[in-house]
Amino acid sequence: MRNSKGSLIRPTSLPESASRPVVTPLSPSVVYASETPDALDAQYEGRVHGYTYSREGHPNADVVAARLDAMEGMPGGVVTASGMAAVSAVLLGLLKTGDHVIGGKQLYGRSLRLMAEDLPRLGIRTSLADPGNVDAVRAEIRPDTRLLLVEAVSNPTLNVADIHGLAALCKEHGLLLAVDNTFTTPRGFRPFDHGADIVIHSITKLLAGHSDVMLGYVVARDPALNERLRVFNVTTGLTPSPFDCWLAERGMLSFELRFDRAQQTAAALADHLAALPGVARVIYPMRTDHPDHDRAVALLGARGCNMVSFELNGGRAAANAFTRAADGLSFAPTLGDVGTTLSHPASSSHRALTPENREALGLREGFFRVSVGLEDADTLKRVFSDAVAAAMAG
Structure with a gap:
């Protein structure tokens, strides 16, 4: 489409520069243009890296994910629209009807509500146990148990989970151990170093640090699980805002x-x-x-x-x-x-x-x-x- 002077409304490229910005640019564009159908195929098939539609990923989210990947020591993390979006991606993206999940009995209130009300409605059975007592968790394991979700330090009673004992228990029974590391952060504790399979964060909290961002993050040890989490995030629209990601990166610098x-x-x-x-x-x-x-x-x-x-x-x-x-x-x-x-x-x-x-x-x-x-x-x-x-x- 042309305007009254005959020029295209959307420029075909950004101005060239021999220098680069010191601060990560904010990229609010919802869509990204490709040169040809073949070029778009190359992106979707993973032969080249590029962006298409921001629900499927955008530069600001990738910058934040890379920072947290480095902090947790595990590549492939996904940034979500909130901490609860990250929790939901794990529980709804990795479990199916007929599965059973165990949660720490002192999880964050909305996590408890998800466990008590929404998962059972979808045919996913749940139970709660004290994450500081391995025997109590063991007593809740069933043949259809697939995952254990705990907080390293519980919200708000600050109980400390027996991560080492729980990791051994999950390995013994073939369960995934997911750890919400929001309170402790990678500065205080790195769950993958202690046997966790999945780590969750509410970036909204101490990582971003200024009460002006709503974001979450999840990463798994297994690349195949990361891909399932990414696809679920894209499909269900748990996409983070570029502006929130831009603000979060600024907060994470300090x-x-x-x-x-x-x-x-x-x-x-x-x-x-x-x-x-x-x-x-x-x-x-x-x-x-x-x-x-x-x-x-x-x-x-x-x-x-x-x-x-x-x-x-x-x-x-x-x-x-x-x-x-x-x-x-x-x-x-x-x-x-x-x-x-x-x-x-x-x-x-x-x-x-x-x-x-x-x-x-x-x-x-x-x-x-x-x-x-x-x-x-x-x-x-x-x-x-x-x-x-x-x-x-x-």
Whole structure:
């Protein structure tokens, strides 16, 4: 098509340049033009690399995938539109009607909902078990069990899975071990080094780090599984936005610095909270009073990550008073931001569970999850001291 001056509306090529951009260009184009049908065949048949339609892949997603592939030490990863899209790609893309899957009983709330409601509706049977107890997981294995999904460190109770024991169990029974590594990140833990078959991330969280991106990632040890995950992602439209990928790459450039700073502050905040009157318990993997402390040290070394959970005395009334008094902290159902955020599982991530089920998980009304950001440790200690005191006074 020509405009009034007779020139083509779409240029046939970009301006030539003897230099290259330092920053990855944003590529929002939905479609890509090929020179000939033969050239398009070569792309689809894998003889040359190229892009066709952004649902099938685009440059910004490939840049992010390559970075995470290098961080996890496994090629072939797929970037998805969200962390839950990555979880769904594993459970729906690799399982079929009649299969059985075991999940850790303290998975993220939406993962639990997927296991409890959606998979059974499609004829995929599910059960839950404590990932810190290999015998409990073993008791749930059936002839049709195909996969075990766990979090290295659980959300939000920070229990540490027995990854070594679970990897041996899965190998013994021919099961796939999928590990959600969102909390720990590759900086804290690399599941493939410990026997995992599949690794999942919510890039939205600490990897991107600025609460302005919605992305996920999944990669498998077996290239054939990666291809199945890729095809499922394309077919079901779990495609990530180029802009979100562009933002995520920018965030990932500072990821290691942010992770180290936040986890150092988290350790100091955990010890501070434990000494405050009105705090019933504090959960942080590097504290010696954590029930999985020895396992945490064996898996994570000194990297306890940036998440701290604690419980206030006083239930919901204390929880409301605490959030009102936590001046400058965002009460929001997220984690991994540059700023410290507070999450209340009973009213957010795990609200769909019955009170009895939340009680069984230890998620009482006074329970909070803290995602520690980049603030000065002394400043955070002061804010938390004032907020806890206000909660107890209220």
